[in-house]
Amino acid sequence: MPRLSKSRIMSSLQCLKRVHLEINRKELAHYSRQTEAAFALGHQVGERAVQLYGRDGGTYIEYNGGRFAGALSQTADLMSSMFRIPVFEATLQYEGVLVREDVLLPVSEGGNDSWRVIEVKASTRLKPEYVHDCAVQAWVHLGAGHPLAGISLAHIDNQFVYPGDGDYQGLFIEHDLTEQVFELLPAVPVWVEAAREAVAGPMPEVPVGQHCTSPYECPFIEYCWPNDTRYPIAGLGGGKKKLGLWVMDGYCDICDVPSSEISGETQLRIHRVTLEGVPELLPGAKAFVESLAYPRFYLDFETIAPAIPRWPGTRPYQVLPFQWSCHIERAPGVMEHAEFLDLSGAPPMRALAEHMIEDLESSGPVLMYTSYERGVIESLAGMFPDLADALQAIIVRLVDLHPATRANYYHPDMLGSWSIKAVLPTIAPDMDYAKLEGIQEGVGASEAYLEAIDPNTSEERKEEIRKELLLYCKHDTAAMVRLVAFFANQPTST
Numbered sequence: 001m002p003r004l005s006k007s008r009i010m011s012s013l014q015c016l017k018r019v020h021l022e023i024n025r026k027e028l029a030h031y032s033r034q035t036e037a038a039f040a041l042g043h044q045v046g047e048r049a050v051q052l053y054g055r056d057g058g059t060y061i062e063y064n065g066g067r068f069a070g071a072l073s074q075t076a077d078l079m080s081s082m083f084r085i086p087v088f089e090a091t092l093q094y095e096g097v098l099v100r101e102d103v104l105l106p107v108s109e110g111g112n113d114s115w116r117v118i119e120v121k122a123s124t125r126l127k128p129e130y131v132h133d134c135a136v137q138a139w140v141h142l143g144a145g146h147p148l149a150g151i152s153l154a155h156i157d158n159q160f161v162y163p164g165d166g167d168y169q170g171l172f173i174e175h176d177l178t179e180q181v182f183e184l185l186p187a188v189p190v191w192v193e194a195a196r197e198a199v200a201g202p203m204p205e206v207p208v209g210q211h212c213t214s215p216y217e218c219p220f221i222e223y224c225w226p227n228d229t230r231y232p233i234a235g236l237g238g239g240k241k242k243l244g245l246w247v248m249d250g251y252c253d254i255c256d257v258p259s260s261e262i263s264g265e266t267q268l269r270i271h272r273v274t275l276e277g278v279p280e281l282l283p284g285a286k287a288f289v290e291s292l293a294y295p296r297f298y299l300d301f302e303t304i305a306p307a308i309p310r311w312p313g314t315r316p317y318q319v320l321p322f323q324w325s326c327h328i329e330r331a332p333g334v335m336e337h338a339e340f341l342d343l344s345g346a347p348p349m350r351a352l353a354e355h356m357i358e359d360l361e362s363s364g365p366v367l368m369y370t371s372y373e374r375g376v377i378e379s380l381a382g383m384f385p386d387l388a389d390a391l392q393a394i395i396v397r398l399v400d401l402h403p404a405t406r407a408n409y410y411h412p413d414m415l416g417s418w419s420i421k422a423v424l425p426t427i428a429p430d431m432d433y434a435k436l437e438g439i440q441e442g443v444g445a446s447e448a449y450l451e452a453i454d455p456n457t458s459e460e461r462k463e464e465i466r467k468e469l470l471l472y473c474k475h476d477t478a479a480m481v482r483l484v485a486f487f488a489n490q491p492t493s494t
């Protein structure tokens, strides 16, 4: 009988093929940078929960390299002790299902001793799948012979404002899920049995579809979705449900799908251009860039959005810029460059805003790619009311290159994406982000910044990160310069 963890049961509820692969073919899994960052975040949030719930004592159950025997017996000892204290990562097993309970608090009511379980999540809202997660825990908890007074879900309150001095009281919001969880308990053994059969038997035949990214991104997407073709069908975009139906019909490449089966305007365009094999560049692109006055400012931020606020006055997941790059085009082809990066570890936002106000001068379009930069500047204006007028003056000069690109340009190699990282290799292969040494995308930039401001990071490493960050952010604005030049100089298709 294969042992299953709560995570595996949750995987099986998403897809029986996924749980089979996780146990039998784990080498096929591919975790995106975002997913790995989410795992790391979960650990950080869990550690903060231990500090908050354990302020009056408590024991954390360690485990080594997947050997749970020690963790199980230590948990059993603590739960049977007459000195009842909070237990963190309490490890319990029932019918071959193993759970680690984030927070286990002793409860005494009417002379009866019991426990309250709190599951901690890094998200900012209660999601339906959390009830299933808690139901598996409750089933194991009760099955292992321990009374359960209640089970709650604690998630981050994104309205919490950090007052400083390590005071994180109020960081979490708790939801009592006891009633919903107890209603679900009879279903848990059915889930467990289905998961066990999927693991022990041949690989279940599950077609790809919406469930591949919902409620979680599955690490086997590269394995299950067609990808050994020039233009994999996922690049057609639209809903995963419809794409999955096409895959079931045997269509693997965008070109396989008959146009009579496509109804969405964007999908039809992607399909048509891909079939024609010739990039589409409409006259609107050239007209758009010709309407831009000089000097032109090409602006890009790098930011962090820590789940656990670092600086007083900030909220969980608040987007906080620490760097910007700006290429300034005074006249056609006459370029200057300005930049800001603060790796001191102090809040960088104020100095960043002041330098930006100065370097972006008072007139000329400020080009960005997507509206992200607008949101960052609006947030800075909210943080520093005395700078709000000057920041607002920049906001009214913002020009978004993304919608103009989307409306006027498509290359089959973009595979359904108009992100700058998808567009750039098609117009400037020498500038492909994949060729950058070190940091190649935004998550990497955020992680590098946090590493650089960590007091344990050596000066040598910090310098290395500084160079990589400056290079990466400058690359982002240079990419926009190249895109505008491409639009200005290319003959257009009709």
Ligand code: SF4
Binding pocket: 014, 015, 016, 017, 018, 021, 206, 207, 208, 209, 211, 212, 213, 218, 219, 220, 221, 224, 225
């Ligand atoms: S990619 Fe989709 S079909 Fe394949 S295992 Fe994951 S969820 Fe299941």
